[in-house]
Amino acid sequence: MLKIDGLVLTVTDPDTGRETEILHGNSITLAAGEAIGLVGESGSGKSMTLKCILGIEPSGARVEGAIELDGTDMLAASGEELRRIRANDLALIAQNPHGTLNPVLPVGRYLVEGMSDARNMSRADARERAADLLRQVGIADTERVLNSYPHQLSGGMLQRVVIAGAISGDPKLLLADEPTTALDVTTQAEVVAILDEMRREHGLSMIFVTHDLDLAAAVCDRLAVMKDGEILEIGTPEDIRDRPKTEYTRALMAARPMLYPDGHPATAPSAAPGAGSDEEADA
Structure with missing residues (x-):
């Protein structure tokens, strides 16, 4: 390939x-x-x-x-x-979704215009497909997101939008x-x-x-x-x-990075019942 x-x-x-x-x-x-x-x-x-x-x-x-x-x-x-x-x-998903989307246009424009241009779809059909793609990436409130501007959405939500846009052209x-x-x-x-x-x-x-x-x-x-x-x-x-x-x-x-570089505390000998110090037992 x-x-x-x-x-x-x-x-x-x-x-x-x-x-x-x-x-x-x-x-x-x-x-x-x-x-x-x-x-x-x-x-x-x-x-x-x-x-x-x-x-x-x-x-x-x-x-x-x-x-x-x-x-x-x-x-x-x-x-x-x-x-x-x-x-x-080809489709590219960049590391910063804010740099992919136009900050002065609603998210729907990014998805709809891309599909309209690349796939010769009507705007109505493109918007319907955009909503379906958003649902595929785990966004339920599609109309709100399509009408939102990038600054109104979280980074995770924006990256889902970018993924939807990336797969929109198959x-x-x-x-x-x-x-x-x-x-x-x-x-x-x-x-x-x-x-x-x-x-x-x-x-x-x-x-x-x-x-x-x-x-x-x-x-x-x-x-x-x-x-x-x-x-x-x-x-x-x-x-x-x-x-x-x-x-x-x-x-x-x-x-x-490791949370427990020397092994999980539960596996250490001191974690066994009765293995604590006298001070720990008195605590």
């Missing part, structure tokens, strides 16, 4: 003319209906990889290698071909660029569950960009660990967790 082979991205400093290689010959294959997570620290090249797929790399950048989507050479495609592919086959590939970064932990779990459900229900392939290994493991079939613009290893979540191949992956795993 998607094949990336030897992807190299080089950017040029407009002031000095100095060239810097950002991505170093990375290769990924993604099957139809499969989800792969790009994980790694900030600056590792995860989002730049998505930009290369979309054809929105920085101005003056040079992209080498191959990117094929269903047999179409994305790097050789004309501007018109790229616009058609972005409208029909894309083949969903690009999720840290879609839960701006959300609290509880809302993160809800949004990730919705993403996973929508992907499976609509048969989408997905690239999920995140620095959170556990989050990626929850929704992805495979994980690709990136550092300094290079993919170090690719494997199932179990392989990455239990059999990491590189020192960096092991360090990344060790850096995950």
